[in-house]
Amino acid sequence: MPLTLIYWEVSRVKICLAHRACKFDDNAAIGIGSLIIFIAMILVAGIAASVLIQTMNSLEEQALNTGRETLKDVSSGLKVNQVTGYKSGSSITQLAIFIRTTAGSSDVDLAETYISLSDGSKKVIINYTSSVYSNSVSNGLFGTINSSNLSATTYGLMVVRDIDNSCTSDTPAINEDDLIVLMVNTADCFSGLSTRTDVSGHIVPEYGIPGVISFTTPSAYIDTIIELQT
Numbered sequence: 001m002p003l004t005l006i007y008w009e010v011s012r013v014k015i016c017l018a019h020r021a022c023k024f025d026d027n028a029a030i031g032i033g034s035l036i037i038f039i040a041m042i043l044v045a046g047i048a049a050s051v052l053i054q055t056m057n058s059l060e061e062q063a064l065n066t067g068r069e070t071l072k073d074v075s076s077g078l079k080v081n082q083v084t085g086y087k088s089g090s091s092i093t094q095l096a097i098f099i100r101t102t103a104g105s106s107d108v109d110l111a112e113t114y115i116s117l118s119d120g121s122k123k124v125i126i127n128y129t130s131s132v133y134s135n136s137v138s139n140g141l142f143g144t145i146n147s148s149n150l151s152a153t154t155y156g157l158m159v160v161r162d163i164d165n166s167c168t169s170d171t172p173a174i175n176e177d178d179l180i181v182l183m184v185n186t187a188d189c190f191s192g193l194s195t196r197t198d199v200s201g202h203i204v205p206e207y208g209i210p211g212v213i214s215f216t217t218p219s220a221y222i223d224t225i226i227e228l229q230t
Contacts, residue, residue, distance in 0.1 A: 094147050108173065117199065162180075
């Protein structure tokens with residue numbers, strides 16, 4: 001075989017080998033690139049899954065808290081058993097509001113409970129004061145505590161029934177079967193309640209259902225103690 005032909009064959013083989021080597025290198029580069037992309041996708045998916053799990057846990061906790069608060073609002077509260085008034089002169093100067101907790105209610109803190117009361121022309125917000133308190137009704141409904149110690153923004157209380165002694169002056173918490181009387185000085189709140197006056201309001205606890213006050217004073221005051229709402 002001539003030397004020229006041999007040289008040409010050797011050159012062709014070198015070119016083929018070089019071509020194949022380059023081809024193999026290209027394939028390897030593509031494989032490494034795909035692996036890097038795959039690993040990056042796994043990392044991104046892991047981060048996204050972590051964020052989703054954290055979000056789900058946060059939403060679950062928020063839903064549980066909302067459920068507990070909703071359950072409190074629905075299952076707890078106060079109800080008004082009756083409202084009695086005391087007449088002095090030509091108007092009602094004191095109110096005795098008998099309250100209990102609703103059935104199945106949790107404890108209600110009267111220190112965080114306010115009374116919203118209106119006579120149609122004026123509305124007052126009345127909060128509890130521990131300075132006007134009695135753990136019994138020892139001298140009649142309107143003679144046990146001195147209502148003159150109450151202002152237009154404060155109410156006192158008397159304990160009629162408290163089996164577990166939970167309603168004290170400093171921590172007046174009431175629960176099932178307790179019966180409490182809230183005393184309001186309407187002489188200071190409204191300069192007294194005259195006849196034919198529409199009175200409305202609520203006893204609003206910290207959470208739960210408020211007790212409803214709604215009555216109309218009689219057309220004439222005959223007795224000193226008058227039943228206004230039963």
